[in-house]
Amino acid sequence: MDFLRIYNIKNYQKIRIGDKKDGGYVVLDGFNYDCFISCGVGDNVSFEIDFLNKYNIPNFCFDGTVEKLPVDNQKINFIKKNIGFNENEENLLNISDNYKNIFLKMDIEKAEYDWILNTNNLKNYKQIVIEFHQPFKEDIEKRISAIKKLSQTHYFYHIHANNCCGTRKYKGFTVPNIFEISMIRKGKFKVLPNQELFPTILDYPNVEGREEIKLEGYPYQW
Numbered sequence: 140m141d142f143l144r145i146y147n148i149k150n151y152q153k154i155r156i157g158d159k160k161d162g163g164y165v166v167l168d169g170f171n172y173d174c175f176i177s178c179g180v181g182d183n184v185s186f187e188i189d190f191l192n193k194y195n196i197p198n199f200c201f202d203g204t205v206e207k208l209p210v211d212n213q214k215i216n217f218i219k220k221n222i223g224f225n226e227n228e229e230n231l232l233n234i235s236d237n238y239k240n241i242f243l244k245m246d247i248e249k250a251e252y253d254w255i256l257n258t259n260n261l262k263n264y265k266q267i268v269i270e271f272h273q274p275f276k277e278d279i280e281k282r283i284s285a286i287k288k289l290s291q292t293h294y295f296y297h298i299h300a301n302n303c304c305g306t307r308k309y310k311g312f313t314v315p316n317i318f319e320i321s322m323i324r325k326g327k328f329k330v331l332p333n334q335e336l337f338p339t340i341l342d343y344p345n346v347e348g349r350e351e352i353k354l355e356g357y358p359y360q361w
């Protein structure tokens with residue numbers, strides 16, 4: 140389970156961007172970006188609005204499942220496309236080739252695995268927040284290989300279990316069925332083993348009124 144190990148990135152503060160419910164994410168503050176890409180906006184653009192109020196940079200926000208954004212916002216560049224490598228889908232390669240310090244937010248309902256495995260420039264993404272769906276339930280080898288690929292280029296520094304769908308055991312470890320991971324591109328950071336318990340004070344339930352899932356022990360703390 141080393142591929143799911145959570146690190147403590149010294150000298151950088153975590154903050155929450157977006158709603159204090161589903162749609163908000165924990166990120167590391169103190170970095171600059173040259174592009175923002177959001178994949179899967181649905182009916183909640185609180186993260187996109189807060190992020191673009193903080194960073195006035197080029198942006199591309201994709202979702203082929205909705206006709207328009209739930210609110211009018213001139214800062215958001217919305218494109219009605221799903222993420223993937225099929226015809227009429229967006230694979231992000233042309234965009235990411237033109238930027239070197241991208242912030243990526245991704246929640247695309249299991250399509251994340253194919254995208255990760257087929258993209259070839261993960262190092263252009265400075266920081267990523269992504270929701271993983273059912274990696275330990277089906278297509279396990281493929282889905283874990285995608286997470287492992289990300290762990291080779293990025294440090295995972297925060298994890299939050301989506302309380303919608305419970306947990307399961309995988310090789311003796313308790314793992315959430317759906318979870319959000321925040322990660323930073325590997326570089327000249329001082330990194331330490333994480334001792335913080337999850338959820339933290341920055342986390343909020345995805346399903347309001349339902350108890351949060353606690354993540355304790357290795358690989359979350361080590």
